[in-house]
Amino acid sequence: MSVAAPALLQVDGVSVRFPLRNGVPGARERTVDALREVSVEVPSGGRVGIVGESGSGKSTLARVVLGLRRADAGRVLWDGEAVDYRDAARLRRLRREMQVVFQDPFGSLDPRMTAGAAVAEALQALRSPVPRAAERVRVLQALEEVGLAPGLADRYPHELSGGQCQRVAIARATIARPRLLVCDEAVSALDVSVQAQIVNLLRDLSERHGMALLFISHNLAVVRYLCDSVVVLHRGHVVEQGSLAEVFERPRDAYTRMLLAAVPEPDPALARRRARG
């Protein structure tokens, strides 16, 4: 990717090390590398998929980008400028521009807050305060944008389906018009028919507002329908990155090829041939 302007987000040689506690006093502390010199770029308005199996470090990468976990080495650049996550004021401004949607749609909402209140809270926290009268209008607009009828604003999470809760989470995350949305397995807990709706919604929002996506997923196939480039992580290393066509059609790395071959395709002839071969 050769562009004149710096990428919106640059993860530059980030390493994260976790201590392994074996509980033996006096034993030498061992560590495991969750991320090893990982570099990833998200251009403005671009959609980058991060794929890998459990333990590959993909969620750790999201946490570093969001400032939820400190990197042991390397840095994160925003608009070409290194981010100092210890600078509270800077972090507040950054959070207006960078939002997140997590996997569990029920777990990410407060069970005592209606959908409308949850979205209003995000609006007030992230923007310069919005007058009460305007608030309701903005909230209903935000809900409409994610495909929720105004009548659902007064419902509590337990009165909504998983897909509807995830739409509320997306409305909360996008109401302040962030420039980057980090999605950590955001469609993984959803049923196939709902998953397709949410994937399309994320794509629409990204295209409409030029919002970049860092889409973390263990499901390689989903990435094909949403992202324009992919990064494959394996045990904390970037083993391959490139455009969709490069990675899916001409994978160079052996692990990527294994991963692609292991996914059972919804095609009996194909799935069986592979199982026997």
Add this chain to the structure above:
Amino acid sequence: MSGAPLLEIRDLEVVFDTPAGAVQAVGGVSLDVHEGECLALVGESGSGKTQAMLACLGLLAGNGRTQGSVRYAGQELVGADEAALQHVRGTGIALLSQDPMNTLTPHLRIETQLVELLLDRGLATRAEARERAVQALREVDIPDPAARLRQYPHELSGGMRQRVALAIALMGRPRLLLADEPTTALDVSVQARVLDLLGNVCASGLGLLLVTHDLGVVAALADRVAVMYAGRLVEVAPVAELFAAPRHPYTAALLAAVPRLRGDEYGRLPAIAGTPPRPGQPAAGCAFAPRCSHAVQACRETKPDLRGLEPGIDVTVACHRPLSAVAQPA
């Protein structure tokens, strides 16, 4: 398929008594599973697939009621007393569930959990049971089985735990295995291995009732597929037929909505508008009608029965306007 089915489910109904009244989770399900056959029961969350399976083993929650008939090798299980059910569980019908961390007891060694069934039922001496445990681990490709017997579940990887859970399920030499989302919690590279093992289980003559939402898993393993929507069967067909020419609009829409690794277009996913109805909100007509692009007035008024299509085609579908085999969306 020859001979009497291992498992015959007829007009199975599952109702839960809740503070808000009776909620029907499963309605009018009829299915057969034969020896050596894998029947996949497919549906999205809340479709009733897991409750239908649990009802077969008498394992519903306390407020659940079962009606209809479930026969295992000719023996009626609905209404059977606990002793009779207990006799069938493990040695006749075994259960493999989704999360191997929850099925294995964390503080017991693998050996204890493998031999428990045989010792409790007096089916083997301790020495024989141990011998069979080693063999069972070998059959699920666990290296150095004798050493694994002394380990605890937390010492094993997720994939290995699920293989141990499968070994435990097979210890009682059941004739039928019920597997509920057996690979959902696993990474793809590990999943392929477990799918192979389940394929071997079928090849050895066991019947397999596979409950899953993953159509990739269905394609890899199933001989026949039963699709559930809102507690009812909407289509039952041989696997190749179902994927090549789905007859129920829901089956077709579901297949279209699955993200695929192959195909020319990097475009949008064909989603199904709307959401499945919540259990306890029965519709007068077809439950899929509000989301169906083929629905006509009749679909909203009368519930379609599951019926055969044409003679010579082994497909049953519950739809007033089934799709034809030729006019398939690509």
